[in-house]
Amino acid sequence: MDIRTLCLGLLTFGEATGYEIKKAFQDRMSMVYDASFSSIYPSLNRLTKEGLVSCRAESQSRRPDRKVYSITPAGREEFLKEIHNAPAADKFRSDFLATLMFSHLLQPGNVSRLIDNQIMDYRQKKDELSQGCGMKQSQSEQFLCGFGVTMYQAAIEYLEQNRHLIEAPAPVRAPAKQSVK
Amino acid sequence: MDIRTLCLGLLTFGEATGYEIKKAFQDRMSMVYDASFSSIYPSLNRLTKEGLVSCRAESQSRRPDRKVYSITPAGREEFLKEIHNAPAADKFRSDFLATLMFSHLLQPGNVSRLIDNQIMDYRQKKDELSQGCGMKQSQSEQFLCGFGVTMYQAAIEYLEQNRHLIEAPAPVRAPAKQSVK
DNA sequence: CGGAACATGTAATACGTTACATGATTAA
DNA sequence: TTAATCATGTAACGTATTACATGTTCCG
Structure with a gap:
């Protein structure tokens, strides 16, 4: 499962910014997956283009806009489909x-x-x-x-x-x- | 540890062709690593250029040359150095x-x-x-x-x-x- | 005053995979 | 006859990482 799909999945728990998704990766998924900002932000942008998430920008003074993402019905459907596929085999590197x-x-x-x-x-x-x-x-x-x-x-x-x-x-x-x- | 380094390591057990190294990956390392021909062959070529392995080609009729690789003293030294580094943390994806x-x-x-x-x-x-x-x-x-x-x-x-x-x-x-x- | 947390992004790079290209030999 | 084994490679592509770029705010 790639970062993009995982971002989509995390948004099923509620709306979030890229920054918060990064924390969610660390807090809830660190055991099985991790992601850096450089993969999260582009993923979120792509998901937006694809119409799977929607984005509401909150402008803040002297700081980049806070972009709050929510999953759309299409996104929910897509993710549902994804988790009904047989999962790929575990990978262990040591x-x-x-x-x-x-x-x-x-x-x-x-x-x-x-x-x-x-x-x-x-x-x-x-x-x-x-x-x-x-x-x-x-x-x-x-x-x-x-x-x-x-x-x-x-x-x-x-x-x-x-x-x-x-x-x-x-x-x-x-x-x-x-x-x- | 990347495929190139692992190829070098496998050659410490004795000389081998790319094909045999692929088998070695499957037989002895599949638990912790795997590699495809498309990463093994280029690795071997690069190691040769770097002088870490040497290559003896045996020409065969109607088949690509069998290229038998051996680790050189420089290669042995390089690999020794590598395995004395603290290993990177295990990675588990599920x-x-x-x-x-x-x-x-x-x-x-x-x-x-x-x-x-x-x-x-x-x-x-x-x-x-x-x-x-x-x-x-x-x-x-x-x-x-x-x-x-x-x-x-x-x-x-x-x-x-x-x-x-x-x-x-x-x-x-x-x-x-x-x-x- | 220094470091963590907040906030988003791009560019260059690394590393590996799948698909493509080619074909003989041998065992079931 | 069909699959496995032997034998080597390139091209296109995907996916993620590190480094770079740019700040403010709050806590100790």
């Missing part, structure tokens, strides 16, 4: 895990440090998410939040329980010439 | 979860179907990964594989145990006018 694929090139101490840091990272993100969870109003938000917390917890436990596998590599008896295949 | 954020726009039956499908999906991916796990030779590969299996399992359990939260939304007493904020 430089941490990718690096561990090459742990044969690192010294044991470095592998340990890498894992330590990653655990601390996961812990912190989990805590941040947990804290936010309580403040969420809707069930969906709490559900998502809980999902994130669960995932982080599982990752932490896996790392703690299995790190020895790559920290103390079992000596290979007959080190065959390796190949990519 | 259209499924994003869709659930908008479950207030879906009928209960659709929410249930969505979750059912997602669980089946996760189960299948977990099984595929589990199967592959046994065949992996190196500890790092088994470690990564195990990580993936653990994550899928955690996701499945969370969905099964918490789906009722969004399948049967508790009736709101005084439905306040919602807002994005």
Whole structure:
């Protein structure tokens, strides 16, 4: 789902400015998506051109016009259609895990440090998410939040329980010439 | 980590053609990264220009030259440097979860179907990964594989145990006018 | 006085994908 | 005979990011 569609979706919760949508991304979607102003503002302009949102400009003194966007019936319909499509598969990218694929090139101490840091990272993100969870109003938000917390917890436990596998590599008896295949 | 760097990394396991690197991506890295020929071939050409890999062409009859790439000392050094950098944070994108954020726009039956499908999906991916796990030779590969299996399992359990939260939304007493904020 | 929050936008750039182009060999 | 595997590449396109551009207001 692209930023444009997600902006449209966020507007189903009520009208908002680009600035507020950015905050909504951070507050409610940061677990699964994020967006910068440079993708939000053009998206909003495009949605307006397409007639999927309408825009009311409030002029402010010494500041850019505050542009308040609302979803139109056409926009609502479009978004409804979108969320009835089968969702694309989850995508997970991890430089941490990718690096561990090459742990044969690192010294044991470095592998340990890498894992330590990653655990601390996961812990912190989990805590941040947990804290936010309580403040969420809707069930969906709490559900998502809980999902994130669960995932982080599982990752932490896996790392703690299995790190020895790559920290103390079992000596290979007959080190065959390796190949990519 | 970009495809170019990952190609360089895969070549630390031994020489390979672009075609074989594509397979390596699928076999060993699919959990955390994937790449198409259209990003691999240009990467390899660029790495060659940069002197980080060398290329030996084997001419074949009625088929494009088989180009076998090897990492050079400079390439090895470059990659070493790369994996000693602090890894970028994990990225997780989920259209499924994003869709659930908008479950207030879906009928209960659709929410249930969505979750059912997602669980089946996760189960299948977990099984595929589990199967592959046994065949992996190196500890790092088994470690990564195990990580993936653990994550899928955690996701499945969370969905099964918490789906009722969004399948049967508790009736709101005084439905306040919602807002994005 | 400094930094966060408010407020919107463009330009240049990076990174990757799908579609296009071409074709032989081998196993089911 | 049909699909998979082998084998390499370019062109067009999409999508998002970082850097640039420009301020005011409010809180500590």
